[in-house]
Amino acid sequence: MELFYYPLSRYSQKVLIALYEKQANFYPRVIDIHDPFSRQQFKASYPTGKLPLLKTRAGELLPESSIIIEYIDNEFSTGTQLIPTHPSQALDVRLFDRIIDNDLSNQLFKLEKLQARQLDDPLQVKHLENEINQTLHQLNNKLTDNHWLCGDSFTLADCALIPCIMQMRRRFKLYEFDALDRYLHQAELRGAWIQVEEEIALAGNAISSGFRPIP
Ligand SMILES: N[C@@H](CCC(=O)N[C@@H](CS)C(=O)NCC(=O)O)C(=O)O
Known part of the structure; x- marks a missing residue:
């Protein structure tokens, strides 16, 4: 499972919280939405260019934070149940x-x-x-x-x-x-938010130091 996301965006943070709550393993794929090159590369494989985007183990591409979270909640029985059964x-x-x-x-x-x-x-x-x-x-x-x-x-x-x-x-x-x-x-x-905050701090530092990760 791969998550394409930008740590400073709210919708990406929403999905990150869910993944940490579920204790789900995923490959993080950070896309800098403010970097034209990074954005263009992402759009080549996903034309709407919207983040977050989940690539499932079956290779299916899932957009929309709420849909991604429903998928994760059904897929993983571990951690917090994010959508009640009732x-x-x-x-x-x-x-x-x-x-x-x-x-x-x-x-x-x-x-x-x-x-x-x-x-x-x-x-x-x-x-x-x-x-x-x-x-x-x-x-x-x-x-x-x-x-x-x-x-x-x-x-x-x-x-x-x-x-x-x-x-x-x-x-x-x-x-x-x-x-x-x-x-x-x-x-x-x-705990899940504390983990997200660490990612926000890292991304914030990368931006202020001018560092751009290789996409
Ligand atoms: N309804 C979508 C909203 C996603 C969204 O608007 N993402 C923004 C970042 S927070 C984005 O990808 N913006 C880039 C663009 O619109 O090209 C969701 O829940 O995932």
């Missing part, structure tokens, strides 16, 4: 996974794009921030009753949420959301 619990986990990807992660992308292009559009920024804050309220309410997002157990929904809130700490006042703040500190101590 149908209504599984539905709740899939629902929150969608809410996080669509209403949090993708909205954050829009915000990051506006800032990267230094577009001075305060109205659009405010609008996106309001939408993100609404989602944070929804997640905070959910976490008031639950230890992990969808209950007592760590699931796919947590794999989706943790990379988002870890990146949001700098910009959003997460400490104003009691339950979310408690969850953030709890997530910081989760």
Whole structure:
């Protein structure tokens, strides 16, 4: 099994958390999405160029973080069960996974794009921030009753949420959301996230030192 990914991207981090939770072996294939050569090489074999991408042992290519995680969860009986067997619990986990990807992660992308292009559009920024804050309220309410997002157990929904809130700490006042703040500190101590953080630090150092791994 090979995972093509970029350690600094949230969707890649989501899948990495899942792989570490499952204690699944995989060959890491790091693609630097900011390096045109690395990107072009990857696109030659996978034209959409989207990361993460899993190559299964049978050679099948699986895109989409949530689909990759469902596949890993079915394939490996080891580690954490990421999608509950009970149908209504599984539905709740899939629902929150969608809410996080669509209403949090993708909205954050829009915000990051506006800032990267230094577009001075305060109205659009405010609008996106309001939408993100609404989602944070929804997640905070959910976490008031639950230890992990969808209950007592760590699931796919947590794999989706943790990379988002870890990146949001700098910009959003997460400490104003009691339950979310408690969850953030709890997530910081989760082994799978600690492993992902090590990869983030290595990739961050490589970028700041100008080092580019040979693709
Ligand atoms: N819905 C996809 C989103 C994947 C995605 O947007 N990946 C970004 C990096 S975080 C990417 O590959 N961007 C490169 C591009 O769009 O060419 C998933 O869940 O995996």
